[in-house]
Amino acid sequence: MNGFDWGAIWYAVPYMFQGTLVTLEISACSMVVATLVGVVMGLISVSDLGFLKRIVRAYVYFVRGTPALVQIFLVYFALPRIGLELSSFWSGVVALAFNSAGFVSEIVRAGLQSIDRGQNEAALSIGMTNRQSIVHILLPQSLRRITPPLTNEMITIVKSSSLLSVISVTELTRSAQLIIAAKFVPFELYLALAVYYLVIISAMAQVSEYVERRLA
Amino acid sequence: MSGELLLSIRRVSKTFGDVPVVDRVDLDVSRGEIVMVIGPSGAGKSTLLRCVNRMEIASEGDILLEGVNMAGEMRNGKLAPDPHPVTARKRRRIGMVFQRFNLFAHLTALDNVAIGPRLVLGMKRAEARALAAEHLQRVRLSQHAMKRPAQLSGGQQQRVAIARAMAMRPVLMLFDEPTSALDPELVGEVLEVIRELADAGMTMLVVTHEMQFAREIGTRVLFMDAGRVLEDAAPQAFFATPRHERAREFLRRVRAAPVG
Numbered sequence: 001m002n003g004f005d006w007g008a009i010w011y012a013v014p015y016m017f018q019g020t021l022v023t024l025e026i027s028a029c030s031m032v033v034a035t036l037v038g039v040v041m042g043l044i045s046v047s048d049l050g051f052l053k054r055i056v057r058a059y060v061y062f063v064r065g066t067p068a069l070v071q072i073f074l075v076y077f078a079l080p081r082i083g084l085e086l087s088s089f090w091s092g093v094v095a096l097a098f099n100s101a102g103f104v105s106e107i108v109r110a111g112l113q114s115i116d117r118g119q120n121e122a123a124l125s126i127g128m129t130n131r132q133s134i135v136h137i138l139l140p141q142s143l144r145r146i147t148p149p150l151t152n153e154m155i156t157i158v159k160s161s162s163l164l165s166v167i168s169v170t171e172l173t174r175s176a177q178l179i180i181a182a183k184f185v186p187f188e189l190y191l192a193l194a195v196y197y198l199v200i201i202s203a204m205a206q207v208s209e210y211v212e213r214r215l216a
Numbered sequence: 217m218s219g220e221l222l223l224s225i226r227r228v229s230k231t232f233g234d235v236p237v238v239d240r241v242d243l244d245v246s247r248g249e250i251v252m253v254i255g256p257s258g259a260g261k262s263t264l265l266r267c268v269n270r271m272e273i274a275s276e277g278d279i280l281l282e283g284v285n286m287a288g289e290m291r292n293g294k295l296a297p298d299p300h301p302v303t304a305r306k307r308r309r310i311g312m313v314f315q316r317f318n319l320f321a322h323l324t325a326l327d328n329v330a331i332g333p334r335l336v337l338g339m340k341r342a343e344a345r346a347l348a349a350e351h352l353q354r355v356r357l358s359q360h361a362m363k364r365p366a367q368l369s370g371g372q373q374q375r376v377a378i379a380r381a382m383a384m385r386p387v388l389m390l391f392d393e394p395t396s397a398l399d400p401e402l403v404g405e406v407l408e409v410i411r412e413l414a415d416a417g418m419t420m421l422v423v424t425h426e427m428q429f430a431r432e433i434g435t436r437v438l439f440m441d442a443g444r445v446l447e448d449a450a451p452q453a454f455f456a457t458p459r460h461e462r463a464r465e466f467l468r469r470v471r472a473a474p475v476g
Contacts, residue, residue: 118314118316118318119318119321121271121314122314122318122319122380124304125269125307125312125381126308126311126331126381126384127305127307127332127384128304129301129304132336136331136335137322140322141320
């Protein structure tokens with residue numbers, strides 16, 4: 001590799017380490033919110049709450065039908081309009097969670113609906129309410145089926161967080177871009193950037209495999 | 217106790233699309249009666265049973281348990297449908313045993329039986345478990361209390377399912393082909409448990425293909441065909457001299473079968 005600038009990569013390490021921390025922070029916050037909101041919406045999708053169900057369906061329709069980048073801009077410019085002045089970090093968390101919660105709710109819905117109908121019938125036959133059946137019978141059984149697609153979604157959050165560079169959150173991608181702008185070493189730094197993401201996501205995959213084994 | 221009217225099914229129909237699966241069925245069941253429901257497949261036996269505890273919603277007609285309408289409350293001559301929690305409460309009075317057991321796959325045998333008393337009847341965990349242990353003992357499964365359904369044979373699973381239903385102290389038990397999914401050598405142990413419930417005076421509605429069992433245990437036999445109850449008679453009378461040609465044909469075919 002003629003003229004490969006290792007020095008730029010070394011130079012970038014402290015900045016990109018800082019960026020990695022921001023990426024992890026923002027992803028972790030988004031994952032927590034997305035999972036909480038997504039599970040609740042998934043439960044609503046299989047409940048008999050007709051009105052809320054329609055709202056969830058509209059929400060999922062919107063999230064699936066628009067690009068994440070557009071959603072990020074929308075959230076970033078919409079929140080101040082309704083009087084919410086958030087930092088770009090928190091705007092980013094809201095946008096990522098908003099996007100991901102829609103997909104999580106679909107994962108949870110599919111997981112719950114994949115459980116044999118007889119399980120729900122048995123629960124109802126001993127006098128459980130729909131809610132008790134979902135919480136105590138269907139949800140625990142669907143956890144194992146939900147874990148793999150949920151992991152994928154969490155990985156997607158980390159990758160999507162790179163989009164937040166456009167609203168000037170100095171996460172991993174933007175920290176690399178800043179150095180590229182200063183030093184003009186795009187190839188070296190984008191390559192390094194890819195490796196940074198690979199490491200983060202491989203670590204997540206390891207954790208998820210461990211969780212899956214524990215649930216098995 | 218016996219003789220008193222427990223369950224009343226009044227002109228109940230169930231249609232799926234345009235097809236009447238259950239067609240204007242009337243049936244009164246008194247406390248202590250053991251009603252065997254037999255007939256060819258597709259006759260509407262299971263659907264009728266499932267209408268009783270509202271696993272299926274009857275398209276027409278009323279179902280009353282101890283005089284209480286399972287569907288709702290009469291107000292000014294009109295039926296006001298129950299909100300879901302009320303339906304759930306009414307269902308406690310009726311136990312159901314399914315063809316495919318439907319034990320909760322993530323719970324031990326003990327917790328399968330205890331979860332109803334704990335969640336639905338509001339018992340403390342220890343109290344519910346003690347009750348569950350008692351019911352498991354009754355179906356002779358104490359030594360399997362800590363096993364998951366997947367570790368039990370079909371016959372054992374079905375006995376746990378019976379214990380699970382009985383732990384709710386129902387006034388009526390519904391059995392929906394309780395032995396149809398079992399290997400032949402496991403049928404006996406389940407029928408034995410049902411027989412013991414019968415001896416203890418439990419009122420039940422049993423959909424079954426076990427003719428010998430129906431004849432021995434039943435106090436009454438219903439023969440259904442094409443959604444209608446064609447015969448409603450004492451077992452001896454029915455099996456000796458069925459009145460309808462359809463019933464005679466059915467019995468001939470069942471008797472010709474190698475097993476049973």
